[in-house]
Amino acid sequence: MADQLSLLLDSAERFPLPNGLRFSYGTSGFRSDGSVLGSTVHRAGIVAALRSLKTGSTVGLVITASHNPVCDNGVKIADPDGSMMDQSWEPFANALANAPDPNSLAQLVLQFAKDEEIPLGSGQSAEVLLARDTRPTGETLLEAAKQGISSIIGTVAIDMGILTTPELHWMVRCWNNGTKATESDYFAQLSNSFRSLMELAPHDNLNFDTVEKKLIVDGANGVGGSKLEEIKKNITSLEIDVRNSGKEGEGLLNEGCGADFVQKEKFAPCGFSLSDLGIRCASLDGDADRLVFFRLIPNSNNKIELVDGDKILSLFAIFIQEQLSLLEELPARLGVVQTAYANGAATDYIKNLGLEVIFAPTGVKYLHEKALEYDIGLYFEANGHGTILFSKEFLSQLDSVNRELSSKFPGSKKQRAASRLVVVTQLINQAVGDALSGLLLVEAILHNKGWSFQKWCNLYQDLPSRQLKVKVADRTAIVTADAETRVVKPAALQELIDIETAKYTHGRCFVRPSGTEDVVRIYAEAATQDSADSLANSVAQHVNHILGSDIKT
Ligand SMILES: CC(=O)N[C@H]1[C@@H](OP(=O)(O)O)O[C@H](CO)[C@@H](O)[C@@H]1O
Ligand SMILES: [Mg+2]
Numbered sequence: 001m002a003d004q005l006s007l008l009l010d011s012a013e014r015f016p017l018p019n020g021l022r023f024s025y026g027t028s029g030f031r032s033d034g035s036v037l038g039s040t041v042h043r044a045g046i047v048a049a050l051r052s053l054k055t056g057s058t059v060g061l062v063i064t065a066s067h068n069p070v071c072d073n074g075v076k077i078a079d080p081d082g083s084m085m086d087q088s089w090e091p092f093a094n095a096l097a098n099a100p101d102p103n104s105l106a107q108l109v110l111q112f113a114k115d116e117e118i119p120l121g122s123g124q125s126a127e128v129l130l131a132r133d134t135r136p137t138g139e140t141l142l143e144a145a146k147q148g149i150s151s152i153i154g155t156v157a158i159d160m161g162i163l164t165t166p167e168l169h170w171m172v173r174c175w176n177n178g179t180k181a182t183e184s185d186y187f188a189q190l191s192n193s194f195r196s197l198m199e200l201a202p203h204d205n206l207n208f209d210t211v212e213k214k215l216i217v218d219g220a221n222g223v224g225g226s227k228l229e230e231i232k233k234n235i236t237s238l239e240i241d242v243r244n245s246g247k248e249g250e251g252l253l254n255e256g257c258g259a260d261f262v263q264k265e266k267f268a269p270c271g272f273s274l275s276d277l278g279i280r281c282a283s284l285d286g287d288a289d290r291l292v293f294f295r296l297i298p299n300s301n302n303k304i305e306l307v308d309g310d311k312i313l314s315l316f317a318i319f320i321q322e323q324l325s326l327l328e329e330l331p332a333r334l335g336v337v338q339t340a341y342a343n344g345a346a347t348d349y350i351k352n353l354g355l356e357v358i359f360a361p362t363g364v365k366y367l368h369e370k371a372l373e374y375d376i377g378l379y380f381e382a383n384g385h386g387t388i389l390f391s392k393e394f395l396s397q398l399d400s401v402n403r404e405l406s407s408k409f410p411g412s413k414k415q416r417a418a419s420r421l422v423v424v425t426q427l428i429n430q431a432v433g434d435a436l437s438g439l440l441l442v443e444a445i446l447h448n449k450g451w452s453f454q455k456w457c458n459l460y461q462d463l464p465s466r467q468l469k470v471k472v473a474d475r476t477a478i479v480t481a482d483a484e485t486r487v488v489k490p491a492a493l494q495e496l497i498d499i500e501t502a503k504y505t506h507g508r509c510f511v512r513p514s515g516t517e518d519v520v521r522i523y524a525e526a527a528t529q530d531s532a533d534s535l536a537n538s539v540a541q542h543v544n545h546i547l548g549s550d551i552k553t
Pocket of ligand 2: 289
């Protein structure tokens with residue numbers, strides 16, 4: 001233990017906590033300006049090493065700030081099954097990130113190891129897979145993570161290189177399952193399962209004219225574009241044109257492009273023009289875990305028709321439900337998880353399909369957790385982050401139904417439905433929402449259904465909505481309940497929200513503190529855009545009065 005202590009102290013000495021800053025493991029890990037994150041990432045390395053020791057499995061650590069500006073960076077930890085680190089460890093991660101000096105850091109580690117019965121210093125080995133996105137501060141921060149990891153005796157850091165966030169999560173999951181886990185395995189799994197699903201399209205409802213072969217993808221000048229270039233080498237049935245791929249001269253990461261920009265601004269990203277009219281387009285975020293689709297609207301100054309996470313979710317739900325309806329021998333409890341940001345029209349649409357819809361607070365870790373409660377759990381945030389989870393029991397039943405049908409009724413409708421489901425389980429990234437795997441699944445489903453982009457858009461009409469953000473002195477003064485749909489503190493605020501909302505047809509409004517930015521977010525929905533804008537504005541004024549702030553859009 002003495003060796004362990006001196007190793008920790010020496011290592012922590014090299015990464016002092018910057019003066020006056022506090023770090024918090026928010027909705028999606030620690031995030032801040034990349035230049036001040038050395039100590040945080042070093043300490044996240046320690047947390048990851050301990051997590052690996054505790055679980056006796058490999059864990060992951062990824063350095064990224066997703067859709068945030070290029071100067072930002074961040075770090076998050078993946079658990080052995082590829083999901084986000086168990087939330088019960090977040091308070092420790094927070095305490096460690098803010099430990100004022102090496103001594104208190106070491107004491108926190110020793111105490112936590114004792115409380116959690118982590119075999120620290122026992123000779124047990126541990127492993128952390130590392131990855132980073134393309135941000136300029138990534139390389140230095142990766143070194144900080146490595147030093148944090150190696151300050152826990154017996155832990156090995158394995159650098160997997162520059163990856164999308166979902167690739168790293170996928171690798172951790174495969175590594176622990178003992179299945180192939182390299183990047184070329186990931187590419188092969190995606191392209192092979194995509195090809196298989198395309199080939200399983202019913203022969204009788206195909207109309208190749210309506211499903212355009214061409215897709216233009218905005219890579220947000222992040223890490224996803226170059227990965228898609230690799231995947232597309234093995235795909236012939238779809239013509240993919242990658243823009244904003246992060247190559248020299250193409251523009252800055254997430255600036256005027258990317259899924260966050262497209263979804264919030266409802267404008268075409270840079271690099272797109274009127275010559276792209278009529279073509280189906282998609283947009284990834286900087287670390288390729290979010291996905292939205294869009295199409296330019298003629299004569300509209302680059303405005304777009306948006307297909308957001310809610311509509312991707314609806315498409316996936318319809319497709320899975322359709323296959324299941326052909327397979328009465330395969331009963332499955334299907335559940336859909338959304339957040340309060342889901343458009344009311346989307347929720348109504350999914351409920352009308354006869355599906356169970358439940359709500360979770362913002363942040364995929366919360367949605368993922370709820371989706372695990374079903375045989376098939378589908379979850380999406382409106383901003384395009386989501387996936388489909390299949391329970392172990394369902395997967396094994398599906399496998400045996402598929403085998404039986406393949407031997408008894410090969411080529412039958414039922415057998416093809418079972419095969420489609422099998423392929424979906426291989427194409428979708430079950431570790432975490434993955435823009436690349438989601439994109440290929442969307443494309444294969446549109447092809448299977450013979451659906452044009454228009455048909456998909458027309459599933460339902462979104463209710464007009466408006467999002468605002470307000471900077472306040474202390475956003476933690478707002479406490480919410482019921483999956484963030486109600487403010488419980490300050491109570492007067494909820495009363496005012498209720499009074500404002502009641503003034504509008506189809507009015508809905510909620511307020512919550514962001515988990516990634518120092519702001520309070522306001523969301524409003526109503527029958528017309530003017531009403532949604534006015535509802536959001538009046539609630540923002542109330543937030544302003546009660547908490548003291550400036551309104552930002
Ligand atoms: C309204 C919104 O889009 N919120 C985003 C944003 O979280 P906030 O807690 O709202 O800042 O970033 C999260 C991480 O990417 C994402 O999960 C979430 O959906
Ligand atoms: Mg992201």
